[in-house]
Amino acid sequence: MNLLSVKNLNKSYVTKKLMGKNEERKVLSNVQFELGENKILGIVGESGCGKSTLAKVLTRLEDFQSGEITLCGQNLREIPQKNLTHLVQMVFQDPYQSLNPRKMAWEIIADPIMVVEKTPRPQAKIQALAMMAKVGLLPELSERYPHQFSGGQRQRIGIARALMLKPKILILDEPVSALDVSIQAQVLNLLLDLQKEFGLSMIFISHDLSVVKHISDETLVLYFGEVVEHGPSENVFKNPQHAYTKTLLESAP
Ligand SMILES: Nc1ncnc2c1ncn2[C@@H]1O[C@H](COP(=O)(O)OP(=O)(O)OP(=O)(O)O)[C@@H](O)[C@H]1O
Ligand SMILES: [Mg+2]
Numbered sequence: 243m244n245l246l247s248v249k250n251l252n253k254s255y256v257t258k259k260l261m262g263k264n265e266e267r268k269v270l271s272n273v274q275f276e277l278g279e280n281k282i283l284g285i286v287g288e289s290g291c292g293k294s295t296l297a298k299v300l301t302r303l304e305d306f307q308s309g310e311i312t313l314c315g316q317n318l319r320e321i322p323q324k325n326l327t328h329l330v331q332m333v334f335q336d337p338y339q340s341l342n343p344r345k346m347a348w349e350i351i352a353d354p355i356m357v358v359e360k361t362p363r364p365q366a367k368i369q370a371l372a373m374m375a376k377v378g379l380l381p382e383l384s385e386r387y388p389h390q391f392s393g394g395q396r397q398r399i400g401i402a403r404a405l406m407l408k409p410k411i412l413i414l415d416e417p418v419s420a421l422d423v424s425i426q427a428q429v430l431n432l433l434l435d436l437q438k439e440f441g442l443s444m445i446f447i448s449h450d451l452s453v454v455k456h457i458s459d460e461t462l463v464l465y466f467g468e469v470v471e472h473g474p475s476e477n478v479f480k481n482p483q484h485a486y487t488k489t490l491l492e493s494a495p
Contacts, residue, residue: 245443246277251309269295270467282444284458292467293447297415301332331404335416341388348384354406377402394425413445451494455479463487
């Protein structure tokens with residue numbers, strides 16, 4: 243069974259203009275795809291094509307106008323918030339902005355279980371330390387604050403936090419774009435290890451084709467909010483069908 247199924251998804255942003263006029267801007271058009279268990283789907287496309295909007299719709303941070311999204315056989319709109327947090331979690335691009343600067347590393351990581359599952363602090367700390375080990379962070383760093391970590395370490399904190407509720411799907415929005423190239427490879431390999439260990443499915447968003455090629459089973463190319471290419475990554479990279487994908491591949495280093 244597919245974990246996630248997206249059918250004919252349409253999303254516009256409506257902004258209020260002066261004198262009560264609304265301006266509608268279509269961002270996603272008839273987007274359609276499925277995600278199976280233990281699979282990594284890469285989503286690529288240039289800035290502004292709607293990648294983050296899609297991530298926000300899938301995590302219900304944004305609503306959509308039409309289409310159907312099914313998660314584990316349930317209509318996304320009808321899933322209670324608590325259950326949703328156990329199904330899908332998101333890792334954001336900027337590990338500097340997405341971590342609370344006034345909380346220690348272990349508190350940031352433990353936050354989801356303290357809030358959603360009401361796990362008492364001492365137990366939550368034990369679980370957070372165990373998760374730190376899994377993402378390659380030494381437990382002795384647990385009482386440090388975000389500014390005392392490197393970018394790569396911060397992204398490991400973000401990943402650890404996203405895994406605390408044992409989600410089935412991890413959505414990663416440009417998770418390595420802010421990192422040095424050498425660090426990017428380490429984080430990608432970590433994600434592949436975690437995917438196996440936790441039996442996760444992932445949606446991996448990036449504007450960088452080489453990153454997506456390395457990590458994803460399937461690749462989907464978004465172009466001005468439309469899916470112009472989708473298939474096993476090997477096929478997409480070896481034998482692109484759409485002119486835009488060809489341009490992307492040619493311009494990649
Ligand atoms: N909250 C919003 N209100 C109105 N328009 C928005 C909003 N968020 C995004 N947009 C617009 O929707 C379009 C898609 O934005 P989105 O952030 O999804 O693109 P993206 O593919 O993630 O780009 P990037 O690679 O730069 O992150 C853009 O034109 C953007 O300006
Ligand atoms: Mg984005």
